[in-house]
Amino acid sequence: MLTDRQRMILNAIVDDYIRSAEPVGSRSISKRSDVGFSPATIRNEMSDLEELGFLEQPHTSAGRVPSIKGYRYYVDHLIQLGGASPTEMTKFRSYFAERMTEREQILQQAANILANMTNYTSIALGPESINHSLKHFQLVPLNAETAVAIVVTSTGHVENRMISLPPGVSVTDLEKTVNILNAKLAGIPMMRVTSKLYSEIGDELSRYVDHYEQVLSMLDHALPVVDEHEHRVFLGGATNMLTQPEFKDVDKVKTILDLLEETPTLSKMLSSTQSGIQVRIGTENKHAAINDCSVITATYAVNGQSLGTIGILGPTRMDYAKVIGLLDVVSRDMAALLSRWYV
Amino acid sequence: MLTDRQRMILNAIVDDYIRSAEPVGSRSISKRSDVGFSPATIRNEMSDLEELGFLEQPHTSAGRVPSIKGYRYYVDHLIQLGGASPTEMTKFRSYFAERMTEREQILQQAANILANMTNYTSIALGPESINHSLKHFQLVPLNAETAVAIVVTSTGHVENRMISLPPGVSVTDLEKTVNILNAKLAGIPMMRVTSKLYSEIGDELSRYVDHYEQVLSMLDHALPVVDEHEHRVFLGGATNMLTQPEFKDVDKVKTILDLLEETPTLSKMLSSTQSGIQVRIGTENKHAAINDCSVITATYAVNGQSLGTIGILGPTRMDYAKVIGLLDVVSRDMAALLSRWYV
DNA sequence: GATTAGCACTCGACGACAATGAGTGCTAAC
DNA sequence: GTTAGCACTCATTGTCGTCGAGTGCTAATC
Known part of the structure; x- marks a missing residue:
């Protein structure tokens, strides 16, 4: 569809524009050492490329300036990935080297590092709890009326909630309840825990425990609600948006930052079935607020199972090559670090 | 020090400026129904107030425009609090009505509500863990090599971390360890847990458990590090900063937003020994980034024990009366909600 | 036929300049 | 002590001309 020369010129324009953020003229392209044509020739080609x-x-x-279609072509056909530079790699690895004891820490750290190295905004979606199963349930009474309910999933995720203890239920009854739950529910997917609670646990409880209706309702409150799209969202470098020349307008940047605070929207925006790296440019994004931004996402997976997504949000004029290279590395490293939890 | 008329005029100027964000002229003050003087008179007084x-x-x-000193005088002597308006109150209470099962939720919610109702940025500091004592310790093995360590404090706070299990330690040994820990450490302040671990638990472990050195080192990793200034920080309406006319300059707003992302700094900035409501205006704040902002903070307390702080960050031209009234109500309500955890 | 030099043209950016008007300080009258 | 009157200041706004980067087109060149 495009001649070699057109591709070369398009590539040069995109590269130039990504660096300078200024519209690219024919003269500056012509001056490049790898281009042997006069400005006039470039102008003619540019005119054609615009028409296309x-x-x-x-x-x-x-x-x-490249159009959305121009960027798309660049990303699909012209981009030279060249891999992450070794210095960047070591820099990044050293950031990531600290021993991390909490999964949340890994995700937040990854988001921070990415934001730091790219000067864009990064978003990390934590593993969804939908596929986890229940590993352990525990009730820790704080006083006569309240207790903390703790749920540990097979992946080491810990959820805790505060609950009111039903009056008149003895400590031994609570212990029995916890034992029954662990015996019956361990290994059950979190999604089905609540339904199991009523279909099976109810009967069992009624046999061993007094006031079992109240206990059942207490348990209902104690177990976390599993939402299909519930991801934990970690942001890095949200304010980097402000350093981009295209966002020097406060109002524009506000709509973007507001979007970044809506975690459910972000979660929906980034979560994707498609594995690997995905690039959405400008209006390819569904949210109007980021119609002059691009989003690059990478899913990370352990044992072939996709766990979550990390992504970079920047202006359409973003350094696609660098970001894609970096995301590739980071997603792999994250998977490696997280594999501890998912053996 | 000031005459009644000067105070009246200062009050009028501050009120006007808070509303309009524009320098206040003598004419607009003179036109107010409660002022019976001509612009010329006002001008003379204004000139004196400036000299002072x-x-x-x-x-x-x-x-x-009011100076820092002017705002200070306004806040200390002129402000009419008049309490939070009833409509605001009910609005706020209805936001807060949902049953909240997690303490983090309460703080985040409070921050969001405050930001929403004021259009400023709000910051909530969670209760410090320094005063908590250990309630319950638990190890949940996920597989042969890793386990989740869970610590519940007397206040229902749950911390969890991922640890590597030392090889060669049996399940029964782990169980014994957990039992010893709970027996010996329950009720001990979190601050002193680590030292107790070595001074007392070590001996005990060596009597009942094989490989007790490795187990001890594992426990050291499993217990959370208690930092004196460790607060969890919750932000609300960070982008509200962008709607203020004084922050239409992107660079200025960036330094402020960057500051907001440094949670340790925020934590230090807001935590205060002084109870009640505190107002820091402009350069009274130590951080240069917010030298044309004001910070109003309120501590919240249960049973006379101060638990944390909520605060509002806005331009020096902030609606002090409204914010102070609101913070007063919110801090009380938060304390009431949190009292469940701190009986 | 492809390429390029030459040239007229377009249009945003920038600085100079005047007009506007909100607000002041001072003086003299009330 | 208060106020009307007035000259003065200065940020803001709009207009105008200049500048220059960049284009599109035509005709000459390879």
């Missing part, structure tokens, strides 16, 4: 929809002109007497 | 340091002039032919 790969370039845009902010106004008549300005240079050209 | 309560007002400032952005440039010769502009109106006056």
